Amino acid sequence: MTRILYLAGRRVNSSNVPRSALGDWMVRKRYTSRLCKCNDFSVSRVFGTDKNESPVYSVARAASRRRKKILRTVLAIQEKVIVRFFGGRKLRGPDQAMDRRTFVKRTCVGSAALFLGGMDGLASDDEVKIPPPPPIDVREAPLAKRSPLGIPGLYPGRVVELSDRRSIVGNRVSQPIVRQMLERGMRELTGESSARAAWAKFVEPKDVVGVKINPSGAPACCSSPELVREIINAVQSAGVPPRNIVVYDRFGYEMDMGSYQVLMPPGIRVLGVQDDRLDASGYDAEIYCQADFFGEWETRSYMASVVARQVDKIINVPTLKDHSASGVTGCLKNVGYGTFSNVARSHRAPISFTNPLIGVMCSVEPLRSKTVLNIMDGTRMVWHGGPLTQNQSFIYQAGILLVSTDPVATDTIELGLIEKKRQEQHAPSVWERNPKSITANTGEFYQDANKNLFYRQPGHIAAAGKLGLGESDLKKIDHRQLLMG
Amino acid sequence: MSRETAAFAATSPAETEWVTLLRDNTRAGGQGAPPIAALSRARWQARIGASIRSAPVLHGSTLYVASLSGKLHAINVETGREKWNFAAPKQIYSTPSPFQEKVLFGCDDGKVYAVHQDSGAKLWEASTGGEVWASPVVCQGTAYFGSADGHLYAADAGTGKLRWKQALGGRVYSTAYAAEKSIYVGCGDGHAHSLNAATGKIQWSVLTGNGIDSSPALVGGTLLFGSEDFFVYALDANSGAVLWKYETGLGISSSPAVADDVAYIGSKDGFLYALAVQTGELKWKTRAGEVVTAPPVFSKGVVYVQSWGTMALDAATGKLLWRAGLGGSVQGAPVIAEGVVYVAGNGGEVYALE
Numbered sequence: 001m002t003r004i005l006y007l008a009g010r011r012v013n014s015s016n017v018p019r020s021a022l023g024d025w026m027v028r029k030r031y032t033s034r035l036c037k038c039n040d041f042s043v044s045r046v047f048g049t050d051k052n053e054s055p056v057y058s059v060a061r062a063a064s065r066r067r068k069k070i071l072r073t074v075l076a077i078q079e080k081v082i083v084r085f086f087g088g089r090k091l092r093g094p095d096q097a098m099d100r101r102t103f104v105k106r107t108c109v110g111s112a113a114l115f116l117g118g119m120d121g122l123a124s125d126d127e128v129k130i131p132p133p134p135p136i137d138v139r140e141a142p143l144a145k146r147s148p149l150g151i152p153g154l155y156p157g158r159v160v161e162l163s164d165r166r167s168i169v170g171n172r173v174s175q176p177i178v179r180q181m182l183e184r185g186m187r188e189l190t191g192e193s194s195a196r197a198a199w200a201k202f203v204e205p206k207d208v209v210g211v212k213i214n215p216s217g218a219p220a221c222c223s224s225p226e227l228v229r230e231i232i233n234a235v236q237s238a239g240v241p242p243r244n245i246v247v248y249d250r251f252g253y254e255m256d257m258g259s260y261q262v263l264m265p266p267g268i269r270v271l272g273v274q275d276d277r278l279d280a281s282g283y284d285a286e287i288y289c290q291a292d293f294f295g296e297w298e299t300r301s302y303m304a305s306v307v308a309r310q311v312d313k314i315i316n317v318p319t320l321k322d323h324s325a326s327g328v329t330g331c332l333k334n335v336g337y338g339t340f341s342n343v344a345r346s347h348r349a350p351i352s353f354t355n356p357l358i359g360v361m362c363s364v365e366p367l368r369s370k371t372v373l374n375i376m377d378g379t380r381m382v383w384h385g386g387p388l389t390q391n392q393s394f395i396y397q398a399g400i401l402l403v404s405t406d407p408v409a410t411d412t413i414e415l416g417l418i419e420k421k422r423q424e425q426h427a428p429s430v431w432e433r434n435p436k437s438i439t440a441n442t443g444e445f446y447q448d449a450n451k452n453l454f455y456r457q458p459g460h461i462a463a464a465g466k467l468g469l470g471e472s473d474l475k476k477i478d479h480r481q482l483l484m485g
Numbered sequence: 486m487s488r489e490t491a492a493f494a495a496t497s498p499a500e501t502e503w504v505t506l507l508r509d510n511t512r513a514g515g516q517g518a519p520p521i522a523a524l525s526r527a528r529w530q531a532r533i534g535a536s537i538r539s540a541p542v543l544h545g546s547t548l549y550v551a552s553l554s555g556k557l558h559a560i561n562v563e564t565g566r567e568k569w570n571f572a573a574p575k576q577i578y579s580t581p582s583p584f585q586e587k588v589l590f591g592c593d594d595g596k597v598y599a600v601h602q603d604s605g606a607k608l609w610e611a612s613t614g615g616e617v618w619a620s621p622v623v624c625q626g627t628a629y630f631g632s633a634d635g636h637l638y639a640a641d642a643g644t645g646k647l648r649w650k651q652a653l654g655g656r657v658y659s660t661a662y663a664a665e666k667s668i669y670v671g672c673g674d675g676h677a678h679s680l681n682a683a684t685g686k687i688q689w690s691v692l693t694g695n696g697i698d699s700s701p702a703l704v705g706g707t708l709l710f711g712s713e714d715f716f717v718y719a720l721d722a723n724s725g726a727v728l729w730k731y732e733t734g735l736g737i738s739s740s741p742a743v744a745d746d747v748a749y750i751g752s753k754d755g756f757l758y759a760l761a762v763q764t765g766e767l768k769w770k771t772r773a774g775e776v777v778t779a780p781p782v783f784s785k786g787v788v789y790v791q792s793w794g795t796m797a798l799d800a801a802t803g804k805l806l807w808r809a810g811l812g813g814s815v816q817g818a819p820v821i822a823e824g825v826v827y828v829a830g831n832g833g834e835v836y837a838l839e
Contacts, residue, residue, distance in 0.1 A: 171735070172694070172714065219735050219753040219776060225696075225713075252553075253831060256538065257753075257776060259713055259738050262658045262673045263696040266615065266635035275536045275553045275576070390755065390775045392734075 127433035130455055133353045137290040140365045141308065149313070150369035151362060153405025154201065157471035157478050159413050160188045160403040164484040167399045168379040171392075175226035178401070181484060182230050182375065185403035188480055196237050202372045203313050205239030210311035210370075211247045214319045214334045214377075218258035220390040221380045223317045225263040227401075231315055231375060232268060242267030248306050250274055250338055273304045274341070283341045284308040289361055294348045301340035307367055314371045316407065320378035320400065322386035322418055324445065326354035327430040327458025329387050330414040331374040331407030332469070336361035347454055350438045355457035359464030362407065368469075374410050376402035383421040384449040391446055396421060408470025409477045411461045416474070425449060430456045523807040528825060528837040529565030533558050537829040539620070540779075540818040544583040544602060548820070548827055550835055551577035551590055557598075558835075559588075559605060562827070565837060569605035573598060580620035580660070582628075584642050589628055591617025597630055597638075599645060609645030613638055615656070619700075624663035624682070629670075631657025637670055637678075639685060649685035653678060660700035660740070662708070669708050669722070671697025677710060677718070679725060689725035693718060698738035700780070702748070704762050709748050711737025717750055717758065719765060729765030733758060740780035742788075744800065749788050751777025757790050759803060769803035780818045789819055795828050795838075809838060 148154070162181040167174055186198035203209050211231055213223035228247060235245055245268040249255055252272020261270045273282035283302035292299045307314065318334035325347035326333050336358045337343040343361075346353045362368060378400030385394045400417070404410040419429060427449035428437055439451040465472035535554030542549050547568060548560045553576040559568040579591035587599040587608055593616045599608045615633030622629050628642040633656045639648040655674025662669040667688065668680045673696040679688040694714025701710035707728060708720045713736035719728040734754030741750040746762045755775050759768040774792030781790040788800045796808040809828075820827040826838045 253536070253538075257778070259696065259698050259736065261616075261618070261633070262656055262698040262738070263713060264656065264673070266633060266654075266656050266673075279536075 128435050128455060130351060133356060134291050134293060136357060136360050138360065138364055139286065139288050141287055143365050143369060147369035149202065149372040151371050151407060152470035153372060155189060155405045157406055157409050157476055158189060158404060159406065159409050159477060159479050160185045161413065161479065161481045162401045162403070162484055163399055165399045166485050168397045171397065173224040173226040173379050175230060178227050179230045181401045182234065184482060184484065185401055188482060189403050195234065199234050199238040203235055203238045203240055207240055207312040208244045208246065208310060209235050209240050210306060210314045211245065212314050212316050212335055212338055213247060213249050213260065214317065214338065215249050215251070215254040215258045215260065216387045217319065217321065217382065217389065218254055220392065221319055221321065221382050221395050222258045223319055223377050224379055225258065225260060227375070227377050228317060229265065231317065232265060235315070245269070246271055246306060246311060248273065250304065271306060273306060280341060282306070287364065289340060289357065289364065291357065293346055293353050296345045298342055301342045303364065303367065304339050307339050307370065311370060316371055316374045318374070318376050319380070320376055320398065320414055320417065321382040322384050322430065323456070324386065324452055325352040325454045325456065326358060326460055327456035328411060328415050328418055330376060330411035332358050332362050332411050332461065332464050335367065335371050335407065339367055349440060349453050350455055352454040352457045355460035356463040358460040359467050359469060362464060362469055363467045372405065374404050374407050376410055376414065378402060381417065381421060383418055383425065384427055385446050389446055394449065406470040408461055408465045408472050412472050412474060412477060413479060415458055415461060430458050524809050524826065524838045526839060528839050531560055531565045531835045533833050533835060535833050536831050537817060537833060538578045539580040541820050541827050541829050541835065542581050542583060543820045543822055543827065547602065548835070549581040549583065549588055550829055551579060551581055552833060553577065555592070557581060557588065557590055557600065560835060562837065571600045571605040571607065578618040582621045582623060584623040589621040589623065591619060591621060591630055595632065597621055597628065597640070611638065611640045611645040611647060618658045620660045622661050622663045629661045629663050629668050631659060631661060631670055637661065637668065637680065637685065651680055651685040651687065655696060658698055662701045662703050664703055669701045669703060671699055671701060671710055673697070675712065677701070677720065679722070691720060691725045691727065695736065700740040702741045702743050704743045707762055709741040709743065709762065711739060711741065711750055713737065717760060719762070731760055731765045731767065738778045742781050742783060744783050749781045751779060751781065751790060753778065757781060757798065771798055771803035771805070782818050782821060784821050789821065791817060791819060791828065795819055795826065
């Protein structure tokens with residue numbers, strides 16, 4: 001049966017609707033009844049599934065008008081809050097409970113950070129000017145007190161970079177070498193004499209520990225199962241039982257590509273939050289970021305339930321990768337976009353609003369407080385074609401691990417590494433704003449390092465820094481480089 | 486044909502049957518079916534509403550399809566209409582396995598279920614300590630299946646009563662090969678094992694460089710499988726000695742299908758490989774997609790494989806004969822019977838193509 005959808009009052013066949021839009025629809029569908037009960041305005045975009053509109057639709061349209069009015073009010077308030085931001089006032093105390101005004105403040109920090117970054121606001125004549133991002137509203141879990149382990153963690157501004165060429169040979173990752181690198185990195189980060197003591201600073205035996213991997217790009221480049229197994233061993237050495245360890249990501253089918261289910265040790269959980277793009281059952285309806293970037297149907301992105309309700313601590317295991325929309329995908333994007341649903345809507349070629357959405361998502365509680373450690377897998381480095389490329393021409397066997405509690409500082413180092421590699425390969429900077437660099441042909445993008453689908457937004461890292469998520473100033477980053485072999 | 490595989494020759498299903506992964510327990514990939522020329526139309530298409538990650542199987546006039554909604558669907562192959570469905574508590578990644586009047590399958594709730602093939606009524610269930618993604622294999626009245634709890638189980642196929650279980654050290658997602666006296670299976674810790682079919686005692690183990698997702702095939706005393714360490718292995722089935730190994734470009738979770746002394750297997754490097762069973766010599770390799778994780782199947786001179794679509798290749802040369810952009814699954818293998826190709830996709834669609 002062909003499902004008839006309504007988009008902006010126009011009848012369309014579902015087969016012609018982009019996948020992301022269908023994803024939007026499914027998320028909305030799952031939460032409709034719940035939203036109606038709480039009189040949420042977002043129900044406005046529920047649409048009919050047959051020739052006639054759903055009964056809820058006309059009611060919803062009235063609600064939509066009310067919501068637009070509220071948004072106009074929000075925008076007016078925004079200007080006043082920007083003034084406060086520039087004045088250096090603290091925006092949000094750690095014990096402050098979430099309310100709708102929080103939306104306004106978070107929105108303005110994101111927008112202002114983009115403005116302060118200056119890259120797009122000061123575009124020259126031959127560069128494109130990126131439109132400013134829309135307001136981003138946040139509804140988050142109220143916390144009694146923010147955890148000191150949470151982002152930017154126990155060691156703000158410190159990044160330990162470990163290099164060992166033996167860690168990847170013939171495109172195979174060596175688990176024994178990775179083990180040595182990880183132990184050395186943890187000791188260097190914490191100053192402890194043993195790796196076990198170092199891990200004990202982050203996890204306790206009673207914790208349920210989530211290991212957030214990055215399987216997108218599998219099998220060519222993803223969080224190495226060899227590294228993930230070593231992290232699991234280390235977490236167990238701190239007394240956490242296997243049943244309390246969850247290796248997870250948003251997309252189960254991407255984890256299948258990496259064979260994580262097979263390759264992890266018995267006893268731990270391996271979880272894909274959603275099984276396909278239409279599955280919204282693994283998300284928490286109470287915690288979300290909301291923004292209308294391109295007039296999409298679903299303007300909310302919901303937090304994964306495993307993060308919101310199941311795990312106590314998160315070990316973030318991103319990869320060292322270029323990203324066509326965000327510039328790089330590192331700690332911030334892996335844990336931010338990898339936690340919320342419906343995030344691909346933030347970039348529609350060639351425009352990307354990954355800045356500031358990535359940082360805003362990382363600041364949402366309880367994600368922020370639970371993310372205690374970042375271990376970036378740089379055994380392979382994707383310097384073009386990320387995040388999904390399988391083209392080995394753009395994958396460099398770098399043999400690097402980055403260990404830190406500060407995702408902003410780590411991603412700043414990552415950005416430098418990728419820029420350096422692109423320069424060596426005579427590829428344009430990830431900050432490129434020349435319209436001639438943009439292609440709508442994905443085949444061309446995957447074969448030509450001079451072409452990209454979007455104007456990348458590496459400024460999302462500095463924007464996250466301005467949200468208090470870490471240090472983005474290279475001069476202030478305690479970058480410790482250890483050459484092991 | 487070895488003594489071990491001979492047990493199955495007498496019990497091979499009729500040509501129109503496709504009762505387990507790669508048609509039957511010989512893992513020959515359905516080589517008896519007549520080849521299919523370029524597909525011209527869909528006889529029917531069914532949408533079952535949830536992603537399908539396993540292969541469909543055919544028994545009589547019924548196609549059995551399991552989905553991540555936790556349902557096993559029985560579909561009439563003439564009309565594409567559902568006869569019945571059975572709702573399990575959790576997701577199903579396991580390829581169903583018809584045996585006598587039953588259909589067996591594993592589930593993420595840690596159980597293997599047997600339901601009646603005509604009604605979908607539950608006949609028995611057997612518990613393990615982890616998810617069961619492997620397809621239960623039935624041999625001489627015993628069902629063998631691995632679990633994510635790191636054990637291989639043997640249960641009475643008639644009642645579900647446990648006969649033995651054996652700890653293997655890693656997750657078992659590989660579907661076992663059940664020969665007359667021995668069971669062969671790969672393990673997530675990188676070991677390939679041979680176990681005594683009657684007792685579960687480990688006869689030999691061989692360590693590869695990474696986990697094994699691939700389901701082994703046995704041909705003339707040679708055990709074939711792929712490993713996530715990028716290699717295709719050929720072992721002596723009696724001793725476990727490595728006869729040869731062939732290196733591909735990335736890890737292997739595809740399973741080998743064997744016809745005319747040639748083993749066909751896909752790799753995550755995107756190629757389908759044809760290797761001589763005796764020597765490991767490369768006959769040909771053809772790019773089949775970005776990633777190939779599904780096992781290939783045959784019909785007289787034609788090899789079919791799914792990788793975000795279904796394609797048919799000349800088995801002798803690897804030359805592409807046709808490609809259909811349907812059946813988006815990269816895990817499932819198609820079923821070929823009486824001029825019809827049945828494919829299932831990640832999006833929850835099932836097609837009968839002719």
